Amino acid sequence: MFASLPRLIRVPLVVLLLTVNVVVHVLLLFALTLVKLVLPWRAARSACSQGLVAIAESWIGFNNLLFDLFTRIRWQVEGLDGLRPDGNYLVLCNHQSWVDIPVLQKVFNRRIPFLRFFLKQQLIWVPLLGPAWWALDFPFMKRYSRETLERHPELRGKDMEATRRACEKFRRMQVSVMNFAEGTRFTPAKHDAQASPYRHLLRPKAGGLAFVLDAMGDALHAILDVSIVYPEGPCSMKDLVAGRVHEVRVHVSERPIEASLRGDYEADPVFREHFQTWVNELWRAKDACIERMSGPVSETARGD
Template identity: 65%
Template structure:
């Protein structure tokens, strides 16, 4: 609809639409959250929480419409036809670009439960978005430098404890928990610095996945292994609106979380090695899948 407009006008209008859509949805979302905080009956609080999720899904739906209206990006998506909004999922994905998050929200919105991400604690101060993430029960994690951890080893458990608190809350509602297992976006410099054994991926960090699987217990039995590639190269959202990202390819496969993959990752050496071997195997398969997806003609 707007994709034929000059780039400057297209980017300006898209930003205004995004801002207006965010304000339109975040304001009632925060008001509902205040109501939920003062309600004395748990069942009523859960009802208000469901209404908050409905608002968030409406927010994402409009954003998804915007990507279609303002861009000519072609979406090639496999594996989303047999998902359920009533089933809990752990979603793991490689991390290429800031576009990854809105892309995943677009393909999964209302196909699976509303996705929650583990966010850096500093992001709670992002105008509008930070309070909205807080209102939607996104877990905020504190990151500590190596020097801090050496001075105060007890801080090593803070992320684990935050994960357990969040997962305890998630056990009572349909949820999809998102994890970018590499921990950061892929760049050639990071790849070389790590000495990564994969061609298209950074080394996976298995600990975060292990903590979620253990904390959720039987409440989460399925994993969505998501692979995302940009044949023209990863870029920014402005690159996408400006027409420089012509195609996004996404592959989704549903896997049952194997028996024996719930345990004490931190203290059980044998379990930790077994869990890491499982994640490393998934990453080997993902690396091969990325190569195949990139090799397909446009």
């Protein structure tokens, strides 16, 4: 509707509306979080948690509406049939840009339980958003460099302890746990430095994925294997807001979580080898899927 406005008007307007949306919903989150903190009854706190998720889904829904109104993105999405808002999923996705997150939110909002990510500890200090993520039970992880661990070996395993605590909390709620198994955003330089055997992907980090599956146990009922392609090439949040992203392609494949995918990755070498083989096979299939999805942007999707 507003995508035809001149860019000098359209971009500041959408930025203003996105900012207002953040402030309004974050203030609502803070207010309900304060209520939750003072309530002594578990049932009442649980109801507040559900209310917090409803606010977050409204926040995402309004963001999606703004992008629909102010951009001309052509969406090609496959594989959403059969998804359950009452299910529990592990969502695995390739990672190219921060745009991946609003894309995932666009595709899955209210179709599956609210997506939660493992975030770096430093992000809790992001104004408004950091406390909002905390209120929504996003787990914050503190990663230590190899040099730090060599100087302070007592810190070894702290990140896994934090992951296990987060998973214990997730087992008591309806949740979709998001995992970028590559661990970082794809760039040609990183691809070359890793000597990655995949054309469109970095090497997956199997250990963290195995740990989440083991810690969550049977609380998860399926894996959603998600592949995202931007036919115009790498893009940024600035490109998204400015309307320079004209087409997004998403493929979703639901995969069962077999009993053989749960085990002690650190202590059991047989299981570790089996799990690494499974992840590598999954990544080869994902790489082939992305290759099939790739190609020039559709003529009908080209904008200004």
